[in-house]
Amino acid sequence: MDRPPRSALYDWSMAIAALWLSGGIMLDDWYHFHATVETFFEPAHALLYAGLFATFAFTGIAALAGHRQGYAWRNALPQGYGVTVLGLAVFLAGGLADMVKHSLWGFEQAFDALLSPTHLAIGAGMFLTMAGPIRAFFVRRDRPCTLREQLPLVLCAASMMELIHWGMQFIFLSQAERMDAPVVWYSTAHWTLTLLTLLYDKEGLGLLAVIVQSLLLAGFLIYFARRVRLAFGSVTVLFVVGNVFIAAAQSNYVPQFAAVVVASVAAGLAADAFQLRPGNQSSRRWAVAGFCVPALYWSVLLAMLAGTMGGIWWSPDVIAGSILFAGLAGIAANALAGPFPATEADAG
Numbered sequence: 001m002d003r004p005p006r007s008a009l010y011d012w013s014m015a016i017a018a019l020w021l022s023g024g025i026m027l028d029d030w031y032h033f034h035a036t037v038e039t040f041f042e043p044a045h046a047l048l049y050a051g052l053f054a055t056f057a058f059t060g061i062a063a064l065a066g067h068r069q070g071y072a073w074r075n076a077l078p079q080g081y082g083v084t085v086l087g088l089a090v091f092l093a094g095g096l097a098d099m100v101k102h103s104l105w106g107f108e109q110a111f112d113a114l115l116s117p118t119h120l121a122i123g124a125g126m127f128l129t130m131a132g133p134i135r136a137f138f139v140r141r142d143r144p145c146t147l148r149e150q151l152p153l154v155l156c157a158a159s160m161m162e163l164i165h166w167g168m169q170f171i172f173l174s175q176a177e178r179m180d181a182p183v184v185w186y187s188t189a190h191w192t193l194t195l196l197t198l199l200y201d202k203e204g205l206g207l208l209a210v211i212v213q214s215l216l217l218a219g220f221l222i223y224f225a226r227r228v229r230l231a232f233g234s235v236t237v238l239f240v241v242g243n244v245f246i247a248a249a250q251s252n253y254v255p256q257f258a259a260v261v262v263a264s265v266a267a268g269l270a271a272d273a274f275q276l277r278p279g280n281q282s283s284r285r286w287a288v289a290g291f292c293v294p295a296l297y298w299s300v301l302l303a304m305l306a307g308t309m310g311g312i313w314w315s316p317d318v319i320a321g322s323i324l325f326a327g328l329a330g331i332a333a334n335a336l337a338g339p340f341p342a343t344e345a346d347a348g
Contacts, residue, residue, distance in 0.1 A: 004071055011137075015155040017055040019158075021126050022245055023162075062081075083132050094119075127163050143228065160242075168212060176206055217267060239297075243260050263304065287334055290333060298323050302322075
């Protein structure tokens with residue numbers, strides 16, 4: 001063996017670091033939208049970069065342990081973790097560039113903060129860093145089957161989901177609540193056309209949120225279920241942890257946050273109940289799961305918003321059609337996944 005054997009301690013350390021990083025970047029996101037950022041050395045950045053330091057420390061300790069076992073430095077980490085080293089380098093480079101950029105040109109606010117190239121580099125580095133534990137899991141021959149043993153994999157996957165949410169946060173919430181309804185005023189033909197355009201745009205963004213979030217839920221479910229014999233409860237943990245940070249950052253009201261959590265639990269339990277497994281199971285079973293899981297998520301979410309946020313402004317046709325679109329997006333994700341890997345061992 002040209003690399004040291006896996007370390008359960010290192011796997012768990014990296015899972016915790018992944019949550020630390022994804023939570024830190026969501027706090028930074030919230031901070032940029034709710035406070036005037038005037039210095040690089042602010043609380044949200046402190047949490048985020050403390051997570052980076054912890055990730056470097058965990059990886060350095062694991063590499064040192066491997067080197068002391070007689071492995072060369074380039075092979076001192078367990079198999080699969082090479083991408084983590086690359087991710088840490090990208091993260092560090094993006095962070096340094098971000099500090100220089102802020103020192104020279106000030107701080108971004110609102111949408112500019114999301115599209116900042118240095119912020120995107122930081123996100124890319126985090127994504128690669130989190131990929132290490134997942135790759136390490138896939139190359140294992142002794143795939144664990146219990147929820148507890150699979151948690152490092154699940155938590156890293158959930159942190160990846162949070163990062164994708166971070167990059168597409170403007171279409172996370174549907175804004176279907178009645179309080180977010182666009183104003184409709186038919187005083188003149190000119191204003192009628194303008195307001196109808198705004199109405200269509202807002203309905204379109206809501207539908208886009210439904211489609212994108214459905215693709216994410218179904219995509220993560222199908223990708224991992226085709227490669228790992230997931231224990232019951234794994235998908236529920238994946239969906240809840242994968243949505244909770246972005247929900248906290250984007251929700252302005254407790255019922256909005258609660259609606260995302262409850263819908264994630266419902267969709268996760270439904271996905272777990274399907275018991276999707278690697279191998280040539282019935283294609284119909286996978287297609288039905290692909291439809292039902294995101295459709296249930298949006299059904300529960302919209303029902304929760306209707307009951308706790310004073311109703312929703314979408315018409316019955318828009319509600320029903322959006323739920324149908326959610327299911328179709330899940331079917332599309334399943335179809336695009338392609339054929340099953342030959343064996344579970346080859347799935348990585």
